[in-house]
Amino acid sequence: MQTVESMEPYEQSELYKLRHTTAHVMAQAVLELFPGAKIGIGPPIDDGFYYDFDLGEDDNGRRRTFTAADLERIEKRMRQILAGKHPLRYRVVTADEARELFQDQPYKLEIIEGLLRGEFNEYGDEEEGPAADLVISTYRHDTFEDLCKGPHVAHTGLIPVDAFQLMSSAATYWRGDESRPMLQRIYGTAWFSKKDLKRHLQLLEEAKKRDHRKLGRELEIYIMDEEVGPGLPLWLPNGVILREELEKLAFELEDAGGYQRVATPHIAKEELYLRSGHLPYYTESMYPPMEREDIRYYLKPMNCPFHHKIYASKPRSYRDLPLRLAEFGMVYRYEQSGELFGLMRVRGAEQNDAHIYCAEDQVEAEFMAVIDLYRYYFELFGIDRYVMRLSLHEKRELGIKYADDEAAWLKTEDIVRQVMKASGVPFEEARGEAAFYGPKIDVQAWSVIGREFSLATNQVDFVQPARFGLTFTNRDGQPEMPYCIHRAPLGAHERYIGFLIEHYGGNFPVWLAPEQARVIPITDAHHEYARQVAARLHEAGIRVRADLGNDRMGNKIRAAQGMKVPYMLIVGDQEAAAETLAVRYRDGEQRNDMGLGEFVAHVGKRIRTRSPEL
Structure with a gap:
């Protein structure tokens, strides 16, 4: 029986507080052992925490780095600090007090100025908002005080000395900008007990064995080649079998569900993406244009504008709806080099894409059918832990990140919310994560070893049908604009296959196994x-x-x-x-x-x- 994961927000959990405090304790230990160090940021992350440090240069002018021996020394000092049971004390400070407190910490001073301008938060993440409501706060324990709004545990003694471990160190640029100084990031993990830590470390070892990049090579599924280009996988015969089996599965289910298959080009004129609205919003993620005979062409980053054109190719009646157009379409997106990761984040991907054009009174049933399709796939692949997230717009970003029609946003979001409630699928809401043209359902799934993946999305679009002038003749003989549901229950085949490799550890069920x-x-x-x-x-x-x-x-x-x-x-x-x-x-x-x-x-x-x- 399949289940849906419903979780307390991580940022409000006791585990988040424990890891947040452990990051502060690590920063204290580093400053004590490396007195000249400068500190950056140190947030909790999904399975632990990290903190960034600038250790300066050695006598030869090279950037200092942490060694394995350094991490051992830092861990030892951290355990001594934890044993002191130092209380975590919160206080609000003025801007001048903050500047004085961190006068020897240039990265903290930069964050303070950014906070005052309303440009980013205490972690240096971009943030828009007036500085008038700004509260600058710190947390102090023992001799260490950090710019922070929390939350934290009450005192350091609540963190078991045998339930944390520093995992690794790596170079990173300040605020992810290659033009800024290179810092050293220490990653750690912290848990409620030694048993929890041991289980986590065992899962990490299992994850290494199941890593789809490792198994992808060993099982001759795909390769990457720098001469071809990063993020552009070359599928070997075994990988092509996996792709074809997924396509066969999707085709059977979509054929039974009344979908019609179409195929569209890999490039299109600039005007198409200007009309769809994608170009202004997605320019940075698109490959640069090609120009021939004074016409600019782009590699397609998505399939939907082409499907809209197919819909618009002839008059439509309410009798034709819902119209479901499906395609295994290749798309190309220029993902940042630092974000490329095996099959999980690529620059060329084949999407199990479809667009459903329907009247308003058909949206609920069509959206529900898509949700049922997701659930079928999860049951088939033995995915019993997943969560659906309703991503909503942010009012203050209308006309910037989102289409500027507040009434349409609220109406469409309520339609999707009611469908989700009626489906009986537990879901959570996330404001500020919608597509520019409408709300969406993002599906996060966990493999059998607990690794989280973003697998699929389902969106309701009220913007592009209007942009493309899509209509149908309703029962009263009047033109009416259809809604468009974008859905890709298998997402990109690259990412889904990467997930399945790790989920099964390469031990695919017989029907999916490249060699049976x-x-x-x-x-x-x-x-x-x-x-x-x-x-x-x-x-x-x-x-x-x-x-x-x-x-x-x-x-x-x-x-x-x-x-x-x-x-x-x-x-x-x-x-x-x-x-x-x-x-x-x-x-x-x-x-x-x-x-x-x-x-x-x-x-x-x-x-x-x-x-x-x-």
């Missing part, structure tokens, strides 16, 4: 029967390979296990004589004397039903 069976002859004398078995399986639609190489049988079995092949079929004299197989399952189980026909029926059923079982 491998025939392994005991000796060269059994090659002919191995070929016959492989031919019979191939004829039955099973992806199979006969390993007729020169290696010994044991090495061939290990090679198949390394590629996580679901079934290894060992054949020798006995099997050839009886037309049977000795089956070694990927999970370690074995069965001898299985009839060839029985095996074909067994595997065929698991493929047809997309079963998770071997």
